[in-house]
Amino acid sequence: MKFWKRIWRSAARKTKNDPAGGSQPLSKSLAVNLARVRTILGENSDIDIREFSIGKRQQVAGFLVLVDGLVDKSIVNDNILQPLLTSARLVEPDGFPPGKRVFQQVKESILAVGHLEEVYTMDEVLDGILSGDTAIFLDGNEAAFIAGTRGWESRGVQESVVEMAVRGPREGFTETLRTNTSLLRRKIKNVNLRVENMLVGKQTRTTVCLLYIKGIAGNKVVEEVRRRLEHIETDAVLDSGVLVEFIEDAPFSPLPTVYLSERPDTVASKLLEGRVALLIEGSPTAMTVPTVFMEFMISSEDYYSRPIYATITRWLRAISLLATLFAPALYVAAVTFHQEMIPVELLLRMAGAREGVPFPAVLEVLIMGIIFEILREAGIRMPRPIGQAVSIVGALILGEAASRAGMVSNPVIIVAAFTGITLFAISSPELSFSLVAFRVFFVFLAATFGLFGIVTGALFTLVYMVSLRSFGVPYLSPLAPIILSDLKDTLIRAPWWAMLLRPHFTGGQNPARQRFLLRPRPPAKK
Amino acid sequence: MLLLLLLVFGGIIALEAPGLVRKQMWGELAAFGFLLALGMALSMAQMLDIPLPNPTKGIEALFKPMADAIDKVLMVK
Amino acid sequence: MMENEQITLPQLTFLWVWGIVATGILYFPTTISRHVVEDAWTVAVPFFLAFGAMIAWLHGVLGTKFSRMTLIGICETICGKIIGKFLGLILVLWFLFVTALTLRLVGEFVVLTIMPETPLIAIVLLFMVLVAYSVRHGIEVIARTGEILSPVSYVAIAVVVVLVAKEARFENLLPFMAQGWGPPIRAALTPVSFAATTLGALMFTPSLNRPRLLKLSLVLSVVVVSTAGLMIESMSTMVFGAARREIMFLHFDLIRLIKLLNIHLGLQSIFMTVIICGSFLQVSLFYHLTxxxxxxxxxxxxxxxxxxPLGVVIIALSVLLFENILEIVDFMDKFLPAASLTLQVGIPCLLLLGARVRRL
Incomplete structure (x- = not known):
């Protein structure tokens, strides 16, 4: 134990040292700063350093640094270089005394960019330019400007492919963090929507945005998320999936304990429920915490369609969940142990179909299950036209041939196909992938202990789920512990005007969502 | 079979004991050890068909007078 | 110190409903049939309800009076160190015994009805692994599991009763009270002795969020059980009549009869599931408080x-305690009431008396 700790510690020490020495303050001398920028940035082909001098007699030297491709060239040219080189001449010749005042003047009357900040260390300069801003140095100043010039090629706002919906907004998050926060801002025009930035990843310096609505989200949860983010010390977080593994409560849980979404409207509704959202630069997937199991059974569309329809859909999803978990196991148990529980006519049919099949029911079900999963995996990664071919070959030809040849019985094919389809009825991909593991577990228990095994396994799962917590919120929460007012939004979806309170565990400190008696009524007759 | 049983007990000890030692919960460790020894003795005896005193018989003997009294009071049979 | 856990009163009520009746649904009809057939339903409503509620009330009073302590602490405070320790040991051993007994009851049921070729020990072992797993998570998790399982199970049982109603013949309930008062009261003693396990609730009064309402919660669970008992017992008699004497696991057979649109529904599996879930809660509850x-x-x-380690002891005990199912039913019918009432009514009465004498 101790040995490993020591190795880990020395490794950690090694990664901490900082070769650039970037934390030093900037120098007063332009030449020194230039030299340091050159040494730190080295021979990078995508870094542009543009030297210039301003003023009527070109008395103040300066240079700007930017990363080609990350900046919007037109802003740099029209709003920074152009004024510096031309407008600066209009100022009185002695209007540019060297030193501090030049700096003020340039800031106040020359640079025509919205976002402009003064920074004093090389680190801040580097962070700025590597994020697509432009750094401007002027002679005789211990500070530099960081001008907001971010603008790069990116995917436009498109409909999310993973989370489709019939009704509701179609836009989805993109890979650009700013676009994503703006999508949320556009939905929640409220000063209380806080957007905090944090840098995560020693090598990648990825910006992670922490969003919450102050006054609705619990301070403790926000504090805890911040603490967990600060705790991360790793090379890279390239996608929200990586970040999830660093911050979730149950790292070995087969069930997802962080909610992922690509839809701004979903994330906005989570924010309004008092949850905290995390957006990460370069990933179109947002995370929200705390997460409860029910969220995975709900699609954002439920909230836009009629309550009765949404309720029925939710029940269908719940049935699909149970079916996809238990159908194969129940089949195995019924065939192996409990023939007396099957109605006689059905039993005869099934016995007829199973006649001559060489494998026991467990093996049949497992084999078909594996084949189905392989087909799905093959279908997902293929380009769409080939994917369709795969599914046709797999489903029709393979299934048909296998049952014709008497290798597997027809009921098993029905069960496998049914299980597969019901799995797709669950809208969250995170959840549906993890269900496969449980299904296999249940099949094994069914093969050894029959129905008793299935029930035991189900209870195991239930106890496990009950014991899970996500950022202090019980995972099964409106169901166990029962929160009566939250039950309006679980297996039923109450009409909007009836959902008076925010979810207890996330919005509990400021529970009132809306005014009482909002139900539309005909005007009173006198 | 016996080996399997021993393996199970070994597993329980390996899972629980180190944590107890690390947290210095000696009282808990002692209770743990005693209960596990008891459980081991009981299950070994059952596996090897060694006759054990049956607590049920003890309870029955102890409460027989009272059970009879109840029947008498309620005039059953 | 208690690990910092909190359970609410509805959770406690849900738990004790199963604590009293989970395996009872299977075995009470058998023990009751030994004494009464036509009047089986009277066992549930006046008698079980009255005795059970009284006992639960007694336990509630004791628990509320010392709401900061567990049962063991109460014993030691009232009776002093030595006698208190002795009483505490007896109670702990009693609950150990009850845990082993209920575990055995579940095991026997599973083996006799659906898994005849599996050895009892395998069933008991698997079940105990599950129970130990949940007990390690603490009472909070058990209570929440109960909260999520209970409503579903109640609905399932109610549906079953309604579906069976088609086969019911009212004449089977007559004659009314032909044997007098004795046999129904005698028959009620077995369920009552399970109701008396509410004493165990005092083992975790400190983790109740509102201990003042303990009485209410315990009595409420007795009321729920007696309502269910009334429905189920009357239905069993109405369907089977005198034949119910001969049938072990009456309700299992009762459900086998259910037909809808001329199809046997195979609802036993649902009943089975409900029973296993309920007994899981029951065994977990007893195990936890032990x-x-x-x-x-x-x-x-x-x-x-x-x-x-206690789980290992319980498994060993559950196999050791009885030879076969007849012995279990005999014990539950004859000796269990005597033992249970002495320990779980006698001791709390003594404790209350002691508290009065010592003016605590």
């Missing part, structure tokens, strides 16, 4: 380390 009581009795800080 472990917690033992921890307190030994003066330890944490109960979690005791869970697994």
């Amino acid at each position: 472990v917690v009581g033992l921890r307190q009795w030994l003066g330890l800080m944490y109960y979690r380390p005791l869970v697994t």
Whole structure:
């Protein structure tokens, strides 16, 4: 134990040292700063350093640094270089005394960019330019400007492919963090929507945005998320999936304990429920915490369609969940142990179909299950036209041939196909992938202990789920512990005007969502 | 079979004991050890068909007078 | 110290409903049939309800009076160190016994009805692994599991009763009270002795969020059980009549009869599921309070380390205690009431008396 700790510690020490020495303050001398920028940035082909001098007699030297491709060239040219080189001449010749005042003047009357900040260390300069801003140095100043010039090629706002919906907004998050926060801002025009930035990843310096609505989200949860983010010390977080593994409560849980979404409207509704959202630069997937199991059974569309329809859909999803978990196991148990529980006519049919099949029911079900999963995996990664071919070959030809040849019985094919389809009825991909593991577990228990095994396994799962917590919120929460007012939004979806309170565990400190008696009524007759 | 049983007990000890030692919960460790020894003795005896005193018989003997009294009071049979 | 856990009163009520009746649904009809057939339903409503509620009330009074302590602590406070320890040990051993008994009841049921070729020990072992796992998670998790399972199970049982109603013949309930008062009261003693396990609730009064309402909660669970008992017992008699004497696991057979649109529904599997879920809660509950009581009795800080080894003891005991199912039913009918009432009514009465005498 101790040995490993020591190795880990020395490794950690090694990664901490900082070769650039970037934390030093900037120098007063332009030449020194230039030299340091050159040494730190080295021979990078995508870094542009543009030297210039301003003023009527070109008395103040300066240079700007930017990363080609990350900046919007037109802003740099029209709003920074152009004024510096031309407008600066209009100022009185002695209007540019060297030193501090030049700096003020340039800031106040020359640079025509919205976002402009003064920074004093090389680190801040580097962070700025590597994020697509432009750094401007002027002679005789211990500070530099960081001008907001971010603008790069990116995917436009498109409909999310993973989370489709019939009704509701179609836009989805993109890979650009700013676009994503703006999508949320556009939905929640409220000063209380806080957007905090944090840098995560020693090598990648990825910006992670922490969003919450102050006054609705619990301070403790926000504090805890911040603490967990600060705790991360790793090379890279390239996608929200990586970040999830660093911050979730149950790292070995087969069930997802962080909610992922690509839809701004979903994330906005989570924010309004008092949850905290995390957006990460370069990933179109947002995370929200705390997460409860029910969220995975709900699609954002439920909230836009009629309550009765949404309720029925939710029940269908719940049935699909149970079916996809238990159908194969129940089949195995019924065939192996409990023939007396099957109605006689059905039993005869099934016995007829199973006649001559060489494998026991467990093996049949497992084999078909594996084949189905392989087909799905093959279908997902293929380009769409080939994917369709795969599914046709797999489903029709393979299934048909296998049952014709008497290798597997027809009921098993029905069960496998049914299980597969019901799995797709669950809208969250995170959840549906993890269900496969449980299904296999249940099949094994069914093969050894029959129905008793299935029930035991189900209870195991239930106890496990009950014991899970996500950022202090019980995972099964409106169901166990029962929160009566939250039950309006679980297996039923109450009409909007009836959902008076925010979810207890996330919005509990400021529970009132809306005014009482909002139900539309005909005007009173006198 | 016996080996399997021993393996199970070994597993329980390996899972629980180190944590107890690390947290210095000696009282808990002692209770743990005693209960596990008891459980081991009981299950070994059952596996090897060694006759054990049956607590049920003890309870029955102890409460027989009272059970009879109840029947008498309620005039059953 | 208790691990910082909190359970609410509805959770407690849900738990004790199963604590009283989970395996009882299977075995009470058999023990009741030994004494009464036509009047089986009277066992549930006036008699069980009256006795059970009284006992639950008694336990509630004791628990509320000392709401900061567990049962073991109460014993020691009232009776002093030595006698208190002795009483505490008896109670802990009693609950150990009850845990082993209920575990055996579940095992027997599973083996006799759906898994005839599987050895009892395998069933008991698998079940106990599950129970130990949940007990290690603590009472909060057990209570929440109960909260999620109970409503579903109640609905399932109600549906079954309604579906069976088609086969019911009212004449089977007559004659009314032909044997007098004795046999129904005698028959009620077995369920009542399970109702008396509400004493165990005092093992975790400190983790109740509102201990003042303990009485209410316990009595409420007795009321729920007696309502269910009334429905189920009357239905069994109405369907089977005198034949119910001969049938072990009456309700299992009752459900086998259910037909809808001329198809046998195979609802036994649902009944089976409900029973296993309920007995899971029952065994977990008893197991938990045994472990917690033992921890307190030994003066330890944490109960979690005791869970697994005690589980081994319980498994061994559950196999050791009885030879076969007849012996179990005999015991439950004849000796269980005597033992249970002495320990679980006698001791709390003594404790209350002692508290009065010592003006605590």
